[in-house]
Structure formats: C-alpha cells, structure tokens
Amino acid sequence: MEKAIPYKIYLEESELPKAWYNVKADMQVKPAPLLDPVTKKPITEEELSKVFCNELVKQELDETNAYIPIPEEILSFYKMYRPAPLVRAYCLEQKLKTPAKIYYKFEGNNTSGSHKLNSAIAQAYYAKKQGLKGVTTETGAGQWGTALSMACSYFGLDCKVFMVKVSYEQKPFRREVMRTYGASVTPSPSDKTEVGKKILSEHPGTSGSLGCAISEAVETASKLDGYRYVLGSVLNQVLLHQTIIGLETKTAMDKYGIKPDIIIGCAGGGSNLGGLISPFMGQKLRGEADYRFIAVEPESCPSLSRGKYVYDYCDTGRVCPLSKMYTLGSGFIPAPNHAGGLRYHGMSSTLSALYDQGYMEAVTVKQTEVFEAAEYFARIEGILPAPESSHAIKVAIDEAKKCIETGEEKTILFGLTGTGYFDMLAYEKFHDGNMVNYRPTDEEILNGLKNIPDVE
C-alpha cells in the first residue's frame, strides 16, 4: 500500500546521500578508456593530472569502487541548496487526464539555476585541497560558468571563465551573475591566449564557439602556475558528482514505496541524465530491477540517435584526450538552437557504452515542440523551465499521453534540470512565431564524421 504522496518530497538532512555512486563499477563491459590524442594509447593518471586536479583524475579512471564518499565540506555546501525536491506533478496529471503518475526531480532552486552546481562545488573543493590558486573553464549558455563561479567564491579560488563571445554579448545578465561571484569573464576568442589570437587573426569577425573557448581555457590553465582546467559535463567525474540527483531521487521514492517505470532526461554531454539514472541503472545492471531509460536529444544535435560509436576528439581544438563515444564528429556545428547546454557533438563515454549495450533508449524532439511543452508545463506546474530541461518534459508528456490510450498507470520520472530565467530571448522568439526547427541532413552528419581520428 502506497503512502500518501506529498506534492513535494524533501528528504531530511539525515537521509541525504553521503557517497556518490560510480555506475562503472557495476558495468560488466566497461566504457573504453580515454586515449592520448597523439600516441593513441590509453592515457595515464600522470598525463591527465597535468590538465585536471589529481583527485578528480582518480575519480575519472576509477572502475572498481561503487561508492565514493562525499567529503564533509561538499556535504556542507550541498546543504545550502539541497535536498532538491522530488515533485509529484499532480496538476500536470490532472490537466492531461492521464492515469500515469508523473514525478520530476527539480534541480533549478539554486542561483546557478541548474544541476551544474553539484559538480562545480566538488571540482572546486578538490582544486582547493590540492593547494591550487584557481581554475579555468569555458561556458556557452552560462549555467556551468555561473555554477563554477559560485563554487570558487565559496572556497576562495580564482575562477577564469572563457565565455563564447556571442553568449557574452547576448547574455550580459549571466555574465553579471558570474561577476557577482567574483569570476573574471573573458569573451572568447580573446587576445589573452595564443589560440585565441590565432583564431582572431584568421577569422576577425567570429562570434566564437565552445570548441575555441575550451582551447583558450586549457591553454590558460597550462600556462599559469597553480591552475587546472575544469569541465562541466561529459567526463566520468562529472557524472559521478551528478549522481547526487539520482541518489536523492531514489531515496525519496523508496521512502514512499514508488517505483518508476520510465526515467527520462535531456542529453547534451550527459551530466544530468547520467546523474539521474545511475543508481537505477545500477539496479538494472545487477539484475535487481528493470526500468526504461530515455535520453532526449534535440533534433538538431542527435549524437546518440544518429551519431557513430567511435573514438573522437572531445574538443574542436583537439587538445583533450580521445574518447570512445557516440559522436557527430568534432567538426559538426549544430544549428544555433536555444538549448545551448545540449549543443555538444559527443556524449559521455559511460552513457555511450550503456546505450551501445542496449540499456537505454534515445529519442529526438523538435525545438518548437519543446517550447510548446515548456510553456504548457510552466502554466500548469508553475516552474518556468530551461529549454534544455524542456526536452525531458516534452517526452514525459508524450509518455503520459500514451497511458491515456492504453489505460496503463505507469510511473514516469523525469529530470527538471533548471530554470529558464536567462532564456527569455528564446521564449520571446517562440511567442513571436520566429522559432525554427532544424534537422541535419544525412550528408551533414556524414560530413561531420569525416574527420574522426584513425584509431586501430
């Protein structure tokens, strides 16, 4: 017998997870290792430590420890904005007249406006513990940069953010939030790095790209004493930190005797999706329970759905390690859609492996459908969702509608990763009927995959 389910389930402090969950430990076939981009041999801990913090490199490579204790300092910070609520979408269910039960884990109730803070604080902590002076990173949409600036401010670390120039100019408010937290924000490409200068001289009017901003951030970290580069998605370490989302969710569901049938998340680099599903996936991998997992991608950037499972460059500048993943090719430039956080050519190697092994599904959705779902949800559930998160909303609603036809009382869980307060330009375009959908042609996809590296 189910207990009465509150609108919002907040765990008690004593119920909060004390360790992250490393799903790789339960995978029989592990994700393929990262390769050195030059030698194409598996990259060593020592090599990785030149770019990333030591402890984070250990987490990146760890395939055996299922649980990694969360340090006290990080638990303290988590308490400032966690637990995130698990919300029963009663209003949405009523409006849809669906027999389905819909839940969402809402990660937007913090100033970064998204789940990104979960990993930012961990990465800043390990940088501080290693005695570093600061970190560098890139940001596109701005959620990651904001989260990292908050985390660095907390630990008194310097934070240098390279922000894609077009976002820097179009999202001045995001930039200002980062400045509020003491970060220096540089529009990329800049004349502060060699790679930036080179790009500026070759393309004087360029508005920048994530690939270029990554290269500038990596170069800056490598040249400064006591600095390392940090990244907000794709990496195993990031997925690991983000499992706080899924662990809290699972604890809350277990407490009330709820078992989800379908778990849905938007997928860009994979940080939120991996974080949400990992503890459930662990059960599936161990044969303890079964769930349907659905990764939702924008139709304009369908790495799982239409990409290839091969080794590829993680960045356009080709300085980072090679990763085996579903990819559209590091040269693939997704159309300028409004879910900046999902515009990445590749996918987390762990999620790629799980998808390849058949543990997970993927679907693509059109941008205008996503904003229709976003507005519908905002009016019914009150929360104004980020465009990224709205990809998951769209598919959750679709699944709930299927239950109307079949009469099944399925339990649907989705990740509501963040709020859309800084995305109102996109909403404006949608309201004014100026939003377009873009689906890359097969030829464009093949073109993007032309320059994947030759491995074995």
Place this chain on the structure above:
Amino acid sequence: MEKAIPYKIYLEESELPKAWYNVKADMQVKPAPLLDPVTKKPITEEELSKVFCNELVKQELDETNAYIPIPEEILSFYKMYRPAPLVRAYCLEQKLKTPAKIYYKFEGNNTSGSHKLNSAIAQAYYAKKQGLKGVTTETGAGQWGTALSMACSYFGLDCKVFMVKVSYEQKPFRREVMRTYGASVTPSPSDKTEVGKKILSEHPGTSGSLGCAISEAVETASKLDGYRYVLGSVLNQVLLHQTIIGLETKTAMDKYGIKPDIIIGCAGGGSNLGGLISPFMGQKLRGEADYRFIAVEPESCPSLSRGKYVYDYCDTGRVCPLSKMYTLGSGFIPAPNHAGGLRYHGMSSTLSALYDQGYMEAVTVKQTEVFEAAEYFARIEGILPAPESSHAIKVAIDEAKKCIETGEEKTILFGLTGTGYFDMLAYEKFHDGNMVNYRPTDEEILNGLKNIPDVE
C-alpha cells in the same frame, strides 16, 4: 534545550497553515478607515466592490476575525511552491564571526521570483469565484505582474497588465515571462485608455510612472464587463494573504524552540514586512511575547522614516480611496533607485498605525550599502538576492555585527523576499562603480507633502 537546527527547515504538508492571520483583530487602536476621495467619508463595502472583488473587500474591511480560512483551491496552489524554507544562515554567521543566530525566510523559490505570488493566487481565486472574466493591474519592477499572470493562468482568467513603459523597455525578459503565462502586457502610458491618451498628448516622450499605470488599470477594469482591478501591496487584504510567510516561519521556529529577538523586513508598500511580522506582532499586541521589529526603507524613499502620518491619495491619478498612512505625498517622485518594489510614496495603513503606536522601528539604508550586502550575501549563502530583499540583509548583517561587540547571542530573523535574476542591470551598475545614492532634501520632502488632501 534546543533541537539541532537543520540548514533549512521545510514544514511537512500537515503542518502548513490553513488560515491567514488578520492582525487588525488584535489591535486595540485600529488603523483609520479608507475614505471616499470625493466625499471624504469612510468608504462602504458597496463602493469598494465596484473596484475590487467582493470577497476581497470583505477581507479589506474585516477588523474582528483574527483567522480567515484559506480556501482549499488556494492551499492546493500553495503546495506547488510552498512551504518556503526557513534557512539558518550558518555560513553567514561563520563568516561574520558573530555570536548571533541568523535565520531567513526565503520566498524566492517560485517563478515569480518573490513573495508576490502568495496574494496573487488569492486575488485570482476570489475573482474566479465571483464569476469574473479577468483582472487588470499595473506593474513596475515586474514581480507583481509576473505573479498575477501565473495565478490567472492557473484559474483561466484573463490578465491585463499595464507595465511602466521604462520597465517594459528595460526589462523585456520580465515581460516575456508574463507572456509565457498568457497575460497581455501593455506599456504605460498607452493609447488604450482615456487617461493614457491624455498623458501621452501632454507629455509625448514620457517613460511612464506607477501612478499612471494604476490609473490605466483602474480605468480599464471599470470599463470592461466582468473585470476588477487588483493590487499587489499596501492593502489590508494583501497583508492578510502574505501572513502565510509569517505563519509558516512561526510554526517552523516553534517546532524547533527558536524565538527571534529581532525581526527585519524591507518596506515598500508593506506587503512582505506585514506578512512576515503579523503573527509575531499579534503576540506582542496581546502581551504574550516581545520582539523588535525593524522596517528597512531605501534612503531615497523613506515614507515611515521621514514621511507624515496623514490621509493621502494612494495613487497619482487620485482615483483610489484615501488612506491614513505614513506618506511622502502622492506627488513625491522617488529617485530612480534599483529597488523598484520599494519606490512607493506611502505605506500600508496597518503598518503605519503600528509604527505610529510604537510597535515597530524603521531605518533607512543607502543603495550602494544594500548592493554591497547583496553581493556579500550571494557569495556566502549562495542565493542571489533581489535589491528589495537586500535592504533587509544589510540591516540583519548590521545587527549581527553589533552582537560581536556586545557578545549577545541574539536571534535575528529577516525576510528574503526574492531573487535578483531580473535585476542584473543594477548589479552591473554596482560592479562598474556607476551606482549613486540619493537622499531627498527636507525641502523635497516638504514639497511632496504640499498636496495632501484636506481631511477634517
């Protein structure tokens, strides 16, 4: 013996308040009645009902019932974003090295970004119940307009917002949030009303004012069948709905055996301050407990601190009832500071009476000090506060610093009314050193008070 206090106290659904608290019922000397602006006689329920919804008029005039049950439909909506957390500011205390214990009630975790939703949903509910088609209102900073558009969307009411033209142009994102919730947003002055046309012909280039927007909203409601005008602050009904803030706070504090010594809130029209302090004020009025209450005003708009306690017009167009209140005069134009929600010439008649009777203190703070406190708080507690809320933060920090000197372990409670995501232009000004302070001269204050109406 105190129980261990969590970082954030969330009440259980069963602990949530089921009735609002009407502080007037416990006042021995009641606030002076509203007067008809023409006859200068106390306004009747019938007269008020031409402008406001019937049930809200009853609440406005009620001086005897201490508790007004909250209708089920409103309780349901409250559950979508309430309870709001009562946060123990452990990090702030540690940073300040104060023996004081600091708590804040955070009302920013909803899409309107502030406490305004608490009254918006109540007002929309009573409008719906009365069978109305829609409501009209004005908005300056945009928090109230956003909240009302959300509430109207929930109940399927039409919502017409007149937004001060300068805000309409400078805050396009706020406007877009309102459109997301289906509201029509008109820059004021507009050519849609007689009063708007008149003002436009007299001042072709005007960027509008709250006074003008109120007049346009009232005129529009009066001309349309099935419409009423609604207001987001100042009125008794609004204070009543906002007591959900104080009631939740008090329940949470009682649960953990906490008794605040000082309770601090920012004060514009008084909605948040009145809502937070009312249940505690009730105890003080009944002689059951004592508290220090501090209203924090911007130095540029010091109605309690430097205004006069007289009958005055509530709006610049002089169409609304006269209210006895602390006022700077309806002709007083506050300097364009960045706390739009506090730029009102008067103060709630109930709070004015309590201040006059010596139950409450008032202080003023400089704008730059407010933003220093805001940034300091953001970095330590994570939340990016609205400029309005930051007035309370500034004084809470001041009081906590006093405790360092005296060694007293005072318990300080303040209202954190909202988030500053739509105020980043103001933060930018602050970061760039372009923010100025403004203190009206005695002459300016006297000038503003020249045109107060002649009553008795």
